[in-house]
Amino acid sequence: MTDAPALTTAADTPPTAARGLAGRLMRNPLGATAAAFLAVVVLASFAAPLLAPGDPAAASLKDAFADPSGAHWLGTDSAGRDILSRLLYGGRETLLGALVTLGIGLALGVPAGLWAGYRGGWFDAVADWCANLVMALPAMIVLLASRAVIGPTVWALMIVLGVLVAPAFFRLVRGIVTTVRGELYVDAARVSGLSDTRIVTRHVLIVVRGPVVITVALVAGIAIGLQAGLEFLGVGSGDTPTWGAMLNEAFKSIERAPMLLLWPGLALGLTNAALVLLAAAMRDALEDRGTPARAARTRRAPAPEPARERKDASPAVPGQRAALLSVRDLAVAYATPDGTERRVVHRVDLDVAPGEIVGLVGESGSGKTQTAFAVLGLLPAAGRIARGSILVEGRELTHAAERDYRALRGKTLAYVPQEPMSNLDPAFTVGSQLTEPLRVVLGLSRKEAATRALALLREVEIRDPKRVFDSYPHEISGGMAQRVLIAGAISCDPKLLIADEPTTALDVRVQAEILDLLRRLRDERRLGVLLVTHNLGVVADLCDRVAVMQTGRIVEVGDTARVLHTPTAPYTRKLLNAVLDDVPARAPWRPDPARSTA
Amino acid sequence: MLLFTVRRVLSGLFLLFVISFLAYLLLSVQDIDVGQQVLGMGARPDQIDAKNAQLGLDRPMPAQYFDWLGHALRGDLGTSWYTGEDINQTVSTRLPVTLSLMVGVTLVSGVVSFLAGTWAGLRQGGIVDKGIQFLGVLGYSVPGFLLTLLLVQIFAVQLKWFPAIGYTPFAESPGGWLSTITLPVIALSTGAVAGVSQQVRGAVADVLRQDYVRTLRARGLPPHRVVLEHVLRNASAPALSVLGMQFVGLIGGTVLVEQIFALPGIGSMAVTYTARGDVPAIMAVVMVSVIGVVLINLLVDLAIGWLNPKARAAA
Numbered sequence: 001m002t003d004a005p006a007l008t009t010a011a012d013t014p015p016t017a018a019r020g021l022a023g024r025l026m027r028n029p030l031g032a033t034a035a036a037f038l039a040v041v042v043l044a045s046f047a048a049p050l051l052a053p054g055d056p057a058a059a060s061l062k063d064a065f066a067d068p069s070g071a072h073w074l075g076t077d078s079a080g081r082d083i084l085s086r087l088l089y090g091g092r093e094t095l096l097g098a099l100v101t102l103g104i105g106l107a108l109g110v111p112a113g114l115w116a117g118y119r120g121g122w123f124d125a126v127a128d129w130c131a132n133l134v135m136a137l138p139a140m141i142v143l144l145a146s147r148a149v150i151g152p153t154v155w156a157l158m159i160v161l162g163v164l165v166a167p168a169f170f171r172l173v174r175g176i177v178t179t180v181r182g183e184l185y186v187d188a189a190r191v192s193g194l195s196d197t198r199i200v201t202r203h204v205l206i207v208v209r210g211p212v213v214i215t216v217a218l219v220a221g222i223a224i225g226l227q228a229g230l231e232f233l234g235v236g237s238g239d240t241p242t243w244g245a246m247l248n249e250a251f252k253s254i255e256r257a258p259m260l261l262l263w264p265g266l267a268l269g270l271t272n273a274a275l276v277l278l279a280a281a282m283r284d285a286l287e288d289r290g291t292p293a294r295a296a297r298t299r300r301a302p303a304p305e306p307a308r309e310r311k312d313a314s315p316a317v318p319g320q321r322a323a324l325l326s327v328r329d330l331a332v333a334y335a336t337p338d339g340t341e342r343r344v345v346h347r348v349d350l351d352v353a354p355g356e357i358v359g360l361v362g363e364s365g366s367g368k369t370q371t372a373f374a375v376l377g378l379l380p381a382a383g384r385i386a387r388g389s390i391l392v393e394g395r396e397l398t399h400a401a402e403r404d405y406r407a408l409r410g411k412t413l414a415y416v417p418q419e420p421m422s423n424l425d426p427a428f429t430v431g432s433q434l435t436e437p438l439r440v441v442l443g444l445s446r447k448e449a450a451t452r453a454l455a456l457l458r459e460v461e462i463r464d465p466k467r468v469f470d471s472y473p474h475e476i477s478g479g480m481a482q483r484v485l486i487a488g489a490i491s492c493d494p495k496l497l498i499a500d501e502p503t504t505a506l507d508v509r510v511q512a513e514i515l516d517l518l519r520r521l522r523d524e525r526r527l528g529v530l531l532v533t534h535n536l537g538v539v540a541d542l543c544d545r546v547a548v549m550q551t552g553r554i555v556e557v558g559d560t561a562r563v564l565h566t567p568t569a570p571y572t573r574k575l576l577n578a579v580l581d582d583v584p585a586r587a588p589w590r591p592d593p594a595r596s597t598a
Numbered sequence: 599m600l601l602f603t604v605r606r607v608l609s610g611l612f613l614l615f616v617i618s619f620l621a622y623l624l625l626s627v628q629d630i631d632v633g634q635q636v637l638g639m640g641a642r643p644d645q646i647d648a649k650n651a652q653l654g655l656d657r658p659m660p661a662q663y664f665d666w667l668g669h670a671l672r673g674d675l676g677t678s679w680y681t682g683e684d685i686n687q688t689v690s691t692r693l694p695v696t697l698s699l700m701v702g703v704t705l706v707s708g709v710v711s712f713l714a715g716t717w718a719g720l721r722q723g724g725i726v727d728k729g730i731q732f733l734g735v736l737g738y739s740v741p742g743f744l745l746t747l748l749l750v751q752i753f754a755v756q757l758k759w760f761p762a763i764g765y766t767p768f769a770e771s772p773g774g775w776l777s778t779i780t781l782p783v784i785a786l787s788t789g790a791v792a793g794v795s796q797q798v799r800g801a802v803a804d805v806l807r808q809d810y811v812r813t814l815r816a817r818g819l820p821p822h823r824v825v826l827e828h829v830l831r832n833a834s835a836p837a838l839s840v841l842g843m844q845f846v847g848l849i850g851g852t853v854l855v856e857q858i859f860a861l862p863g864i865g866s867m868a869v870t871y872t873a874r875g876d877v878p879a880i881m882a883v884v885m886v887s888v889i890g891v892v893l894i895n896l897l898v899d900l901a902i903g904w905l906n907p908k909a910r911a912a913a
Contacts, residue, residue, distance in 0.1 A: 132613075133613060133616065133617065135843075135846070136613060136617070136846065136888065136891050136892065136895070137617070137846075137888065137891075138846050138847075138849035138850050138887050138888075138891065139846075139847075139850055140849065140850030140851075140853045140854075140868075141849060141850070141853070141868055141883060141884060141887050142884075144853070144868045144869060144872040144883075145621065145624075145625065145868075145872055145880050145883070145884055146624070147872055147873075148625065148628065148871075148872040148873075148874070148875040148876075148877075148880055149624060149625060149627060149628045149875065218738075221738070221739065224741075225741035225742075226741075226850070228741060228743075228744075229741060229743050229850070229853075229854050232743060232854065232857075233853070233854065233857055233869055234869075247743075247744070247747065251747060251858070254747075254750070254751065254755055255755060258751055258755065261747055261751065265744050265747065265748075268741060268744060269739065269740045269741075269744055272738075272739045272740060272741060273735065273736075273739035273740065274739075275739070276735055276738045276739040277735065277739070280735070376816055378812050378815060378816060381722075402821070406818055406820060407818075408818075409815065409816055409817065409818040410816075410817045410818025410819075411818065413816070414816065414817075415812075415813065415816035415817075417809055417812075417813055419809060422808065422809040422810065423809045423810050423812075423813040424810055424813075425810045425814070425828050425832065426832070426906065426907070427828070427831050427832050427905060427906055427907065428828070428831075433814075436814075436817075436819065436827075437814075437817040437818055437819055440818070440819055440820070440823065441817070441818040441819070472907045474907070485813070488813075488817060489816075489817075491817070492817070492818060
């Protein structure tokens with residue numbers, strides 16, 4: 001259910017993403033500069049016969065190593081040839097060479113990638129194997145070996161290089177197409193009877209366009225660099241001026257005239273840098289993301305405002321604060337990419353007494369999880385507590401240092417996450433993940449910790465504790481993983497368990513078992529539990545009290561029976577109606593405008 | 599793990615076999631008369647035929663290839679067509695030079711990339727992060743040999759801290775060895791650090807966003823412990839595979855760097871022997887570099903399998 005919105009956006013964005021690319025690119029100063037510079041290089045190189053002040057090959061030994069002058073703006077080289085003319089003509093050779101490589105690479109890589117990704121099967125297997133083979137070949141060695149066969153023509157070598165870069169395009173396109181193939185709009189196109197060729201050209205090609213353009217820029221840089229490298233090594237006819245050949249000649253007289261390296265070096269370096277920067281700007285424009293610097297700023301955000309006496313009527317019971325967890329006037333804010341802050345939790349009051357199970361219900365995005373993370377002190381880097389008070393066993397935590405928080409986590413506060421699999425480290429066995437906190441937090445020896453971890457696994461009703469202890473997370477089931485996470489949460493004997501949708505990812509039968517387990521742990525250990533859920537059935541089954549959250553605010557709080565039988569807030573009534581809609585004997589379908597806006 | 603290793607070794611050997619065949623096939627289509635080239639223009643036709651027969655060139659290509667393969671499998675890479683020198687001898691004197699570079703570059707770039715990349719991933723937006731991003735653009739945009747020329751210009755020609763050219767074997771003088779390979783190693787490491795450190799940064803940032811990192815912190819583990827044990831272990835697999843991929847590019851860089859510093863390694867062998875189609879020598883260069891790539895990829899795969907139990911099971 002959480003996947004649904006992500007799926008539709010992923011399917012919606014690619015076709016629109018590429019459209020505004022040029023516009024967004026031009027608004028990025030670095031990207032615009034790079035694009036402008038490349039345009040100048042391309043124009044100047046192809047207009048070389050018009051712009052060049054002299055013949056690039058006209059040598060004149062008496063002018064050798066001349067300084068810049070009116071006749072030779074950039075001076076002359078070791079044979080007295082005009083450097084500016086050679087730069088311009090060299091640019092043309094270099095760019096044409098890169099074009100050849102790109103043409104071959106695209107012609108081979110893109111269609112093969114489209115077909116392999118779309119169709120799969122034997123073609124995919126063979127093409128992928130070939131791509132792997134080519135990628136294991138060091139390009140420079142292959143190019144040098146090729147010149148032994150085809151002679152010292154850089155043009156032919158650039159064709160070989162085109163074959164060598166084709167896997168880059170193949171891999172890219174194949175990867176994207178494989179993900180896109182399963183998506184809804186491609187299915188829809190297939191259902192509507194379009195031929196495969198038409199689907200690939202009309203729907204799939206459009207998705208790969210942006211990433212391919214970025215790769216073109218990067219590969220062009222690689223091609224220009226390798227080409228210059230080859231010419232620097234002396235592979236080439238020697239008559240045509242190229243940037244690499246100019247560097248080669250300059251290097252020979254490095255002691256006498258080191259400045260000769262400057263111009264071809266600059267031309268090569270700046271052109272390549274412009275290509276890389278352009279690629280980076282295009283990637284940013286495609287992803288349309290903020291810079292990481294902004295996220296860092298929030299870390300030095302101002303301290304939260306202190307809790308204030310409130311004049312408006314509070315939906316929570318005012319006055320006395322619970323002994324275990326007491327939250328007052330809590331606000332959580334997130335930094336947004338444009339530099340402002342957005343509050344996702346407003347003025348939340350919440351109490352959990354020892355041995356009490358309190359439900360925190362609301363739809364996705366209502367701020368339940370953010371409230372839970374704020375209590376644990378585990379908000380993501382961009383989030384912060386903007387104001388309010390969090391008391392745990394009477395201790396104020398909103399200003400607490402990370403070190404003080406750490407002393408509470410495990411021993412006082414514990415956390416059971418929603419998605420069992422992603423919350424276990426795939427690289428470590430279950431046993432090692434259970435014993436590590438026991439050894440670090442409680443200072444147990446390796447053996448004591450192992451004994452205790454096995455006891456914990458038995459306590460959460462795992463039938464074969466030894467096997468699970470030795471397993472890696474991918475070797476156990478989701479329900480088993482959730483039990484392991486509960487075992488981990490209670491391992492250091494906490495007082496308050498914060499469980500974030502602990503049953504949502506599990507099937508119905510396992511859900512009931514996990515809820516029974518939580519109830520038993522509460523009874524045996526007098527645990528206080530803050531149960532974050534969107535499921536009113538779970539609340540009715542388990543919770544003593546319940547707080548209802550909507551768009552970051554608590555709209556109703558009270559004993560579970562009272563709230564479920566005589567709700568006062570309209571939102572609670574709506575949630576209850578939604579549950580009734582879900583009972584097996586369905587009422588006739590009717591549109592619910594309020595639901596679709598939420 | 600044993601099965602995993604065996605499968606990787608077998609697939610590496612198969613790759614070597616296919617590449618050797620393709621390389622031999624491509625090299626044998628050159629339409630020059632080798633015998634004539636070796637003996638010069640003045641040679642009589644019967645001398646040329648005798649030379650070609652002596653080199654085995656009068657036989658069909660598959661026979662030539664399997665003859666070469668049979669010798670290569672017994673560790674005999676043959677003799678140069680043009681100079682008559684023993685290729686085994688040539689490779690064994692040149693390989694230590696290139697290996698010095700490769701080991702140096704792998705160590706330097708590996709250590710620097712992991713430290714800087716981890717630091718940048720933990721302190722995103724900080725000074726090290728910005729430095730890495732700048733180096734990333736620089737490393738990708740400026741061709742390695744251009745940077746090498748700059749280093750030579752500054753540190754060898756102007757400052758004269760290091761020799762501009764030449765190589766001293768380690769056995770002869772460890773100090774001399776160090777001073778002759780320092781600049782080449784720096785030149786080659788810059789590009790590798792630029793690529794790998796960004797990947798390490800990205801991998802660390804990705805792992806930090808994982809749910810299990812939050813859950814481990816919620817259990818009361820100190821952040822440095824979570825980073826050292828869990829984040830680095832999970833982040834090093836993607837970082838290692840990039841290091842492996844960089845290695846292929848590094849071989850190309852070595853060719854240029856050996857040429858610039860006049861180091862007598864495999865890279866300069868590639869330049870020298872490909873000018874004339876000296877097939878035994880070229881085959882040796884191709885095989886040595888592809889064996890290097892296959893070995894590095896094998897090591898990376900094994901390291902990833904060791905780090906990531908899921909990859910081990912999937913393979």
